[in-house]
Amino acid sequence: MSASLPVSLVVVSYEMARELARTILSLSPGYQRGCAPADYEIVIVDNGSSRPPAAEDFAHLGAAVRVLRCSRPSQSPAAAINEGIAATRGDLVGVWIDGARMASPGLLAACLAAAALHPRAIVATINHQIGPQLQFHAEDTGYDRHEEDRLLASIGWPADGYRLFEIATSELRAGVRGPMLESNALFLRRTLWEELDGYDERFIEPGGGVVNPDTFIRANALPGTQLIRIVGEGTFHQFHGGLSTSSVRGAMETLRAGSRAYLRRRGRPLAPVRESGWLFDARAQALVS
Amino acid sequence: MTRLHVAESDELRRWMIEYITSVLDLPVESLSSSATFDTLGIDSVEAVVMAGVMEEHFGVEIDPMLFFESPSIDAFVAAHGGPPETG
Numbered sequence: 583m584s585a586s587l588p589v590s591l592v593v594v595s596y597e598m599a600r601e602l603a604r605t606i607l608s609l610s611p612g613y614q615r616g617c618a619p620a621d622y623e624i625v626i627v628d629n630g631s632s633r634p635p636a637a638e639d640f641a642h643l644g645a646a647v648r649v650l651r652c653s654r655p656s657q658s659p660a661a662a663i664n665e666g667i668a669a670t671r672g673d674l675v676g677v678w679i680d681g682a683r684m685a686s687p688g689l690l691a692a693c694l695a696a697a698a699l700h701p702r703a704i705v706a707t708i709n710h711q712i713g714p715q716l717q718f719h720a721e722d723t724g725y726d727r728h729e730e731d732r733l734l735a736s737i738g739w740p741a742d743g744y745r746l747f748e749i750a751t752s753e754l755r756a757g758v759r760g761p762m763l764e765s766n767a768l769f770l771r772r773t774l775w776e777e778l779d780g781y782d783e784r785f786i787e788p789g790g791g792v793v794n795p796d797t798f799i800r801a802n803a804l805p806g807t808q809l810i811r812i813v814g815e816g817t818f819h820q821f822h823g824g825l826s827t828s829s830v831r832g833a834m835e836t837l838r839a840g841s842r843a844y845l846r847r848r849g850r851p852l853a854p855v856r857e858s859g860w861l862f863d864a865r866a867q868a869l870v871s
Numbered sequence: 872m873t874r875l876h877v878a879e880s881d882e883l884r885r886w887m888i889e890y891i892t893s894v895l896d897l898p899v900e901s902l903s904s905s906a907t908f909d910t911l912g913i914d915s916v917e918a919v920v921m922a923g924v925m926e927e928h929f930g931v932e933i934d935p936m937l938f939f940e941s942p943s944i945d946a947f948v949a950a951h952g953g954p955p956e957t958g
Binding site for chain 2 (some may be wrong): 756839846
């Protein structure tokens with residue numbers, strides 16, 4: 583097996599060429615600050631796209647990118663994620679269940695620094711969505727890819743990735759200490775991913791249903807773990823017609839059906855993690871009291 | 872508009888109180904059934920989750936919007952509890 587790295591990223595893609603290009607750019611060495619190119623790799627796992635991405639598509643970015651094709655593509659990303667995790671070399675592994683999420687420029691460095699603070703750290707980044715409101719209002723507001731392109735152009739992206747915060751809405755509506763159902767860029771040490779047994783592939787629903795919340799909740803329930811939320815960095819969802827991010831009705835249906843499936847599988851209701859854990863201020867590189 | 876009957880009022884109230892106190896890890900006696908879900912700490916996402924769990928328990932399809940139209944236990948039970956409608 584090849585030598586290990588400080589960090590690996592697993593990014594799942596499915597029919598999102600426009601969005602994936604921006605996401606990988608946002609994870610590339612020219613964009614990420616404080617993390618040396620030799621310190622990380624990006625493993626894209628395509629989950630059955632009609633035109634899968636190729637590593638050459640990203641060669642100009644100077645990142646160590648590998649593209650895998652999931653051997654068992656399905657409507658759920660769980661198997662793709664697990665195959666991606668198995669293929670990584672990083673001591674710390676960050677999972678992007680949705681390759682349509684761009685990162686802010688200090689996200690990798692912050693997650694590495696935060697993970698170093700606890701041997702069993704669960705490093706959770708906060709989800710944002712590009713646009714003035716959460717994207718499931720798109721049907722009512724007319725938000726679409728063209729408007730998103732205009733917003734990104736208005737901040738000159740990618741020149742200063744932190745300006746994404748100016749055009750985005752946080753999914754954590756109760757604030758950074760509020761109840762947290764999931765994190766789209768979730769970082770655990772490889773050993774902790776193994777202990778967790780990765781994503782539960784019984785979540786076969788479209789998009790995996792609530793497999794991402796399930797993973798986050800299970801990780802936090804492991805003994806001796808420490809949740810660390812990253813403040814000042816984040817991921818930013820691009821509009822791509824996803825199940826839970828295109829209409830209010832779609833979001834509700836996905837979550838309602840997901841909560842029923844969760845109850846049947848886990849025997850308890852789906853509930854967010856209410857403990858705020860530690861807050862790591864990425865700009866100050868320190869914990870917030 | 873057809874009124875959705877979920878369950879008998881006392882049963883529905885008891886279930887909602889148990890569910891919410893369980894999710895929020897609160898003692899039952901501390902819960903005010905007249906408080907809005909939002910005030911209690913049940914946000915819109917959790918209200919939708921509650922709809923799914925309620926469906927599993929009562930076997931009735933629950934439109935999550937009902938929790939926004941009747942945004943407290945008292946209001947929801949008044950709107951959707953009671954004996955089944957006849958005729």
